[in-house]
Amino acid sequence: MNRKTISVLGGGSWGTVLAHLASLNGNKVTLWMRDEETAKEINQTHINQRYLPSLNLGSNLVATPHIEEVSDSDTIIFCIPSDAFREVSLLAVNFIQESSYLITATKGVEKDGFSLMSNILEEYYPKNPIGVLSGPNLAEEIANHHLSGTVIASKDKDLRRETIEDLSTDYFRVYENDDPYGVEMGGALKNIYAIACGIADGLNSGENTIGMIMTRGLGEMGRLASDLGANPQTFLGLAGVGDLITTCASPLSRNHQFGKYIGEGLSVEEAKQKIGQTIEGLKTLRVVKNISDKNQVEMPIVDSLYKIIYKGDSLDGSIQNVLGQDMIKDVEFVK
Numbered sequence: 001m002n003r004k005t006i007s008v009l010g011g012g013s014w015g016t017v018l019a020h021l022a023s024l025n026g027n028k029v030t031l032w033m034r035d036e037e038t039a040k041e042i043n044q045t046h047i048n049q050r051y052l053p054s055l056n057l058g059s060n061l062v063a064t065p066h067i068e069e070v071s072d073s074d075t076i077i078f079c080i081p082s083d084a085f086r087e088v089s090l091l092a093v094n095f096i097q098e099s100s101y102l103i104t105a106t107k108g109v110e111k112d113g114f115s116l117m118s119n120i121l122e123e124y125y126p127k128n129p130i131g132v133l134s135g136p137n138l139a140e141e142i143a144n145h146h147l148s149g150t151v152i153a154s155k156d157k158d159l160r161r162e163t164i165e166d167l168s169t170d171y172f173r174v175y176e177n178d179d180p181y182g183v184e185m186g187g188a189l190k191n192i193y194a195i196a197c198g199i200a201d202g203l204n205s206g207e208n209t210i211g212m213i214m215t216r217g218l219g220e221m222g223r224l225a226s227d228l229g230a231n232p233q234t235f236l237g238l239a240g241v242g243d244l245i246t247t248c249a250s251p252l253s254r255n256h257q258f259g260k261y262i263g264e265g266l267s268v269e270e271a272k273q274k275i276g277q278t279i280e281g282l283k284t285l286r287v288v289k290n291i292s293d294k295n296q297v298e299m300p301i302v303d304s305l306y307k308i309i310y311k312g313d314s315l316d317g318s319i320q321n322v323l324g325q326d327m328i329k330d331v332e333f334v335k
Contacts, residue, residue, distance in 0.1 A: 003027055006166060007070035008077045009088055010106075011038060011063065013051040013139035015079030018105060020143070021167045022077075023058040030070055031063045039063035055143040071095040075103065075166060077133065078117065081278045082108030085117050089124050098127040101159045103152070105133040107187035108280040109287045114228070116184045129156040131163060132180040134187035135238040136246035138253070142172060149173040151239045153183035175238060182234030185225055190244040191281030192288060193217030194255035195309075196301055196322050197248035201256070202263020205319045213301065213323065214248050220299040224288065227297050255281040268309055285309060 003026045008019040011033030019031040033039055042048055042063035046056055067088075070076055076096060080088045085106055096102070102125055104117040121130050135150035142148050152163040152174055160176040168174045177183050193213060200209045218241065222232035234240060247253045251260075258279050261271035272279065289306040292299045304322050307313040315322075 002165075004074040004162075004166065005072055006030070006075045006077070007032060007073040008079055009067075009070070009092065010079030010081075011035070011042075011048065011051070012079065012081075013048075013143075014105060014137070015077075016048045016052050016055065016057070017139045017142050018077055018079060018133075018167065019061055020055060020057055021169060021172055023061040024169055025166060026060070027166060029058075029061040030073070031061060032065070032067055032070060033063060034065060036065040039065045052139065052143050067092050068095045071097065073097075073100055075101040075162065077103045077105055078121070079105045082106055082110060082117060082280060082283065083278065086110065086120050089120050093124050096125065096128070098125075100128060101131065101156075101162060102128045103131040103133050103159075103163065104184070107134060107184075107191065109188050109284050111283050111287060114287055114291045116181070116188065118180060118184055129159045130154065130180070131156065131159045132184040132187075133163070134183050134243065136242040138246065138250060140252055145171045147171050147173075149175060149238050149242070151175050151177050151183050151237060153177040153180040153239070155180065177234065177237065177239070179231050179234045181228075182225055182230035182232070183237075183239040185228070185230050186221065186235050186240040187243055188280070188284050189221045189224065189288065190217075190240075190247050191255045191279075192285050192302060192305065193221075193244060194247040194253050195259035195262075195279075195281045195285070196305055198253075198256040198259020198261075199263040199308075199315070199322050200259075200319050202260040202265075203315075203319055209319055210248065214244055216323070217248075217301055218244060220301055224292060224295075224297050224299065227295050228291075254279055258282075262308070262315065282309065 005028045006022045007030040008015045009032045019029050023029040102121050106117045131154035152160050164174045196213050225232045258271050
């Protein structure tokens, strides 16, 4: 196995885990973060105390607040919250070589329009090979060596194969896909339905309801994907069904927990304050509502959630208000 130089931008739980996985395979890893004190602490203690205090990081992983130190990287993985993704992409533009593989591991959309994170990378780095990493990946579970899988999607076959080599361990499996748009869209859209399932959980609606929301949500995702040119069958894999199930069912999911607080009677602002971190599904909900209306794509759960979250419609203690006026057809995209 070739030992490479890999940089991860973003020192949160997901970025820290990915940097750790890359270091386990003997690569030289740089973990960039804004906070100089946190970087210093990681280099001294080999622990990211704020996000993953139970994970011991290897000596071949070095944290830095200086983005110019990513300049000699073979691969750069972006784990930046979507709100700051464009800013950091621009910040790094003078230090990234055209030969470097660029991978987004951020699940979300830009609030203006429907730009995915890979679209931003393509804008600033038109000559670099670009990939998308997405799947049912709760950082805390991976840090505890629970068996997990993810998908690396790219039109560049070499990028896919190199990423599999860089990140795979006996408990973290990396699969490949050549539909990066579909994989990235699945990672972004599922956060909406995690909020809906969280509301159902907060209302004690039962497992039947959770299963119904997941399945009807998958149908909505497929309709939008098809309309926007992605392959809806991509959603049958880890980046679709796999991520949807994990995010919708897990109390470790911020989007699910936010929805649960709403179901328990908290206001949107109170729920946001209790979470205290980015809730990607909120912004994605607004963007998807706009584009589904514009393109006339039927997404009843999106419509209903939007009214509850952004228009102040009452939940009235009923999951019926989350599911909205649903379509009668069960399975779609089957000839």
